[in-house]
Amino acid sequence: MVQASICTIGDEILIGQIVDTNSSNISAALGSIGVRTTRMLSIGDKREEIISNLAQELRLNDIVVVTGGLGPTKDDITKDALAELSGSTGYKEHPGQLEMVYRILHARGLDVLDINKAQAMVPDRCEVIVNRLGTAPVMVFRFDGDSKFGHACTLYSLPGVPFEAIGALDDIISDIKAHHTLTDIYHRTVMTFGMAESALAKLIGPWEDSLPEDMHLAYLPNPITGVRLRLSIYGGRKEEEESRITQEFAKLRPILGNIMYSDKDDNLQSCIGELLRKSGMTVSAAESCTGGMISELMTSVSGSSEYYLGSVTSYANSVKENVLGVPAEIIEAHGAVSSECVARMAEGVRKITGSDFAIATSGIAGPGGGSEDKPVGLVWIGVCSPEGTKTQKLLFKGDRKRNIERFASYALNILRIEIEDYLNK
Amino acid sequence: MVQASICTIGDEILIGQIVDTNSSNISAALGSIGVRTTRMLSIGDKREEIISNLAQELRLNDIVVVTGGLGPTKDDITKDALAELSGSTGYKEHPGQLEMVYRILHARGLDVLDINKAQAMVPDRCEVIVNRLGTAPVMVFRFDGDSKFGHACTLYSLPGVPFEAIGALDDIISDIKAHHTLTDIYHRTVMTFGMAESALAKLIGPWEDSLPEDMHLAYLPNPITGVRLRLSIYGGRKEEEESRITQEFAKLRPILGNIMYSDKDDNLQSCIGELLRKSGMTVSAAESCTGGMISELMTSVSGSSEYYLGSVTSYANSVKENVLGVPAEIIEAHGAVSSECVARMAEGVRKITGSDFAIATSGIAGPGGGSEDKPVGLVWIGVCSPEGTKTQKLLFKGDRKRNIERFASYALNILRIEIEDYLNK
Numbered sequence: 001m002v003q004a005s006i007c008t009i010g011d012e013i014l015i016g017q018i019v020d021t022n023s024s025n026i027s028a029a030l031g032s033i034g035v036r037t038t039r040m041l042s043i044g045d046k047r048e049e050i051i052s053n054l055a056q057e058l059r060l061n062d063i064v065v066v067t068g069g070l071g072p073t074k075d076d077i078t079k080d081a082l083a084e085l086s087g088s089t090g091y092k093e094h095p096g097q098l099e100m101v102y103r104i105l106h107a108r109g110l111d112v113l114d115i116n117k118a119q120a121m122v123p124d125r126c127e128v129i130v131n132r133l134g135t136a137p138v139m140v141f142r143f144d145g146d147s148k149f150g151h152a153c154t155l156y157s158l159p160g161v162p163f164e165a166i167g168a169l170d171d172i173i174s175d176i177k178a179h180h181t182l183t184d185i186y187h188r189t190v191m192t193f194g195m196a197e198s199a200l201a202k203l204i205g206p207w208e209d210s211l212p213e214d215m216h217l218a219y220l221p222n223p224i225t226g227v228r229l230r231l232s233i234y235g236g237r238k239e240e241e242e243s244r245i246t247q248e249f250a251k252l253r254p255i256l257g258n259i260m261y262s263d264k265d266d267n268l269q270s271c272i273g274e275l276l277r278k279s280g281m282t283v284s285a286a287e288s289c290t291g292g293m294i295s296e297l298m299t300s301v302s303g304s305s306e307y308y309l310g311s312v313t314s315y316a317n318s319v320k321e322n323v324l325g326v327p328a329e330i331i332e333a334h335g336a337v338s339s340e341c342v343a344r345m346a347e348g349v350r351k352i353t354g355s356d357f358a359i360a361t362s363g364i365a366g367p368g369g370g371s372e373d374k375p376v377g378l379v380w381i382g383v384c385s386p387e388g389t390k391t392q393k394l395l396f397k398g399d400r401k402r403n404i405e406r407f408a409s410y411a412l413n414i415l416r417i418e419i420e421d422y423l424n425k
Numbered sequence: 426m427v428q429a430s431i432c433t434i435g436d437e438i439l440i441g442q443i444v445d446t447n448s449s450n451i452s453a454a455l456g457s458i459g460v461r462t463t464r465m466l467s468i469g470d471k472r473e474e475i476i477s478n479l480a481q482e483l484r485l486n487d488i489v490v491v492t493g494g495l496g497p498t499k500d501d502i503t504k505d506a507l508a509e510l511s512g513s514t515g516y517k518e519h520p521g522q523l524e525m526v527y528r529i530l531h532a533r534g535l536d537v538l539d540i541n542k543a544q545a546m547v548p549d550r551c552e553v554i555v556n557r558l559g560t561a562p563v564m565v566f567r568f569d570g571d572s573k574f575g576h577a578c579t580l581y582s583l584p585g586v587p588f589e590a591i592g593a594l595d596d597i598i599s600d601i602k603a604h605h606t607l608t609d610i611y612h613r614t615v616m617t618f619g620m621a622e623s624a625l626a627k628l629i630g631p632w633e634d635s636l637p638e639d640m641h642l643a644y645l646p647n648p649i650t651g652v653r654l655r656l657s658i659y660g661g662r663k664e665e666e667e668s669r670i671t672q673e674f675a676k677l678r679p680i681l682g683n684i685m686y687s688d689k690d691d692n693l694q695s696c697i698g699e700l701l702r703k704s705g706m707t708v709s710a711a712e713s714c715t716g717g718m719i720s721e722l723m724t725s726v727s728g729s730s731e732y733y734l735g736s737v738t739s740y741a742n743s744v745k746e747n748v749l750g751v752p753a754e755i756i757e758a759h760g761a762v763s764s765e766c767v768a769r770m771a772e773g774v775r776k777i778t779g780s781d782f783a784i785a786t787s788g789i790a791g792p793g794g795g796s797e798d799k800p801v802g803l804v805w806i807g808v809c810s811p812e813g814t815k816t817q818k819l820l821f822k823g824d825r826k827r828n829i830e831r832f833a834s835y836a837l838n839i840l841r842i843e844i845e846d847y848l849n850k
Contacts (some may be wrong), residue, residue: 014462016456020449038468045643074626116623197498198530296721332713400725
């Protein structure tokens with residue numbers, strides 16, 4: 001099976017200033033055509049380290065995908081390193097990329113500087129795939145069986161800017177398909193929410209033990225999307241494996257009930273979107289402690305304007321009262337973090353937006369603001385349907401960021417179940 | 426200088442199902458005490474690959490930090506691999522971690538299952554640092570100069586759950602400090618927003634060329650936070666380097682003007698927070714195309730309730746009209762994506778929340794919904810101060826996610842400059 005290594009280059013990654021999101025996008029794309037990623041590597045902007053590490057990856061893999069270090073500035077040296085690694089004797093200008101440099105910079109109303117033009121200069125041993133989203137070209141270096149790497153292999157150099165790297169993936173994938181005979185790899189994922197990994201493992205233990213030898217189950221816990229269950233099969237015929245995995249997952253549904261919210265790699269907000277779009281109903285949100293995250297998640301789904309009317313982030317009590325119409329007495333009597341307040345918030349936003357459903361949150365994300373009876377990590381969640389309002393109290397132990405994420409994702413799950421129950425009646 | 430390698434273990438990372446955020450957190454912590462991260466590596470849940478890769482990293486580095494593969498479920502095999510790698514002859518139960526397993530699961534109202542108890546069993550060659558945030562212990566394996574790795578080195582095994590990995594970092598850092606004499610490494614960052622990397626490079630070129638030999642400048646572009654400029658010095662005395670870098674950055678201020686928004690590693694929302702806290706003023710937001718992201722960014726800053734009153738996400742025009750009070754005629758005459766509408770949105774949310782400042786967005790994030798005169802990527806941004814309302818039109822070329830991020834970050838920057846200008850009068 002064709003094996004690949006993914007290498008990201010940049011001191012900013014090694015010192016932890018930015019998180020590498022390119023590698024996961026690249027490996028997902030490789031996996032989709034049955035190329036197995038064996039290693040991911042991040043190295044710094046050091047010429048000799050780039051050359052020695054890439055040489056080793058080329059010896060061990062059929063394909064090496066490199067991102068980063070192609071910027072116009074002095075600290076980016078990947079191109080020079082690749083020139084040496086590939087035994088290029090000089091640089092050549094690529095007219096197609098040069099034209100793109102002019103087009104992109106002019107579209108942004110910027111002058112084309114010499115360092116911009118230099119972006120279109122590439123080592124003479126490489127093929128260029130024009131980068132339409134940025135000034136740095138995608139470079140392809142092919143090495144045959146007689147190369148110093150001991151076997152035929154290919155190195156793809158992509159820009160480090162995630163948007164540009166993702167944009168180049170389709171071309172890379174077609175190029176790989178054109179040059180390799182690929183065996184299938186097959187993954188499928190079921191999404192669950194609301195049960196801890198270990199409890200889930202116990203619940204589905206018998207099912208897991210009954211899986212065929214060649215199926216591999218993985219648990220992928222995620223505080224936002226819940227625990228993913230992934231079945232993998234390497235090799236085999238895709239259609240066949242697909243139906244085999246579908247059969248196994250079918251046995252899971254009755255075991256998991258509404259803990260399972262999707263039988264594909266999905267998230268709560270797009271599931272909620274599908275339910276609402278099918279039923280022609282709408283939703284709105286009133287957020288205090290989640291500060292806009294529920295709204296941001298809901299609107300991250302393209303087409304969400306069909307069913308998502310809007311939200312009020314009522315961070316200050318005055319906004320809860322004046323915009324959402326929560327009576328001041330309620331807040332005085334029970335506090336803003338209370339069943340009564342969150343119920344009125346949900347009803348308030350449902351009223352002013354005219355939505356069918358509404359979700360509301362009020363809690364204490366921390367680090368400050370907690371008390372004995374209302375500690376940091378406490379959240380009240382209110383949900384309205386055409387049939388009325390329900391509230392629920394949850395308590396989490398985390399830092400501010402994690403608490404807010406948990407508050408938002410549990411609220412989405414409560415909304416998801418409320419909509420499912422209403423539509424199933 | 427002490428060198429480290431960071432290895433994340435898990436098929437879910439290699440197939441691109443999750444993004445590795447642990448490595449950046451770990452390397453940032455290592456960097457803060459002068460430990461240089463030379464490589465980051467991600468490998469799969471394959472026993473022999475784990476053993477061979479970790480052995481190589483131990484040969485090449487003083488410290489190897491491993492995360493992941495410690496879950497209670499069958500697919501997690503890191504602990505077994507580490508037992509073999511370390512030449513452990515068996516497992517021992519760690520009473521402290523076992524107690525923590527009971528405490529954590531009971532706090533969550535969960536039963537303690539055998540697979541949970543098994544979390545407290547560790548290879549007999551390791552030292553345990555109790556994990557207070559999760560059931561998997563932190564394991565420390567020390568190897569002396571006579572070890573098969575050819576030199577004294579240490580392997581730290583951390584849980585893969587980011588929240589738990591971050592929680593373990595302080596203990597790891599103290600352990601490293603206790604066992605190594607460390608040379609300083611020093612990084613400092615200046616934040617800019619609103620100028621492209623290449624234009625910035627031209628603007629500050631003379632300054633960059635005048636930098637001392639031992640200072641390394643890096644450009645770190647980020648669509649949300651802008652271009653970071655980072656000066657690094659390895660070795661030397663921290664206090665001394667600190668003042669030297671401060672001197673160099675001082676020369677940058679007059680060159681960059683309000684393009685530079687912070688002289689520390691910061692983001693727009695916390696800068697806005699500092700400005701408002703100092704001046705005792707408040708802000709609110711009215712979001713259409715940004716869908717809650719501005720509000721979420723503003724409230725991600727702890728203590729933001731002091732100055733952030735709230736927001737309205739007016740995704741539907743009816744919400745723009747009924748909640749924000751944008752006249753229907755304005756939307757009919759100019760459309761929702763217009764200077765007139767976004768001005769009324771900002772004024773509307775300022776009025777209903779009673780804030781001093783307000784920011785509003787209305788645009789087309791895509792993929793659908795664009796037209797010839799109002800293409801995907803177009804956004805109108807409105808900002809209110811006590812002195813009145815201004816609007817600005819911007820156009821970006823990106824996918825939905827990137828457009829929304831750009832809309833939100835440019836809006837925050839416009840707000841930041843508006844507040845600065847008002848306070849500087």
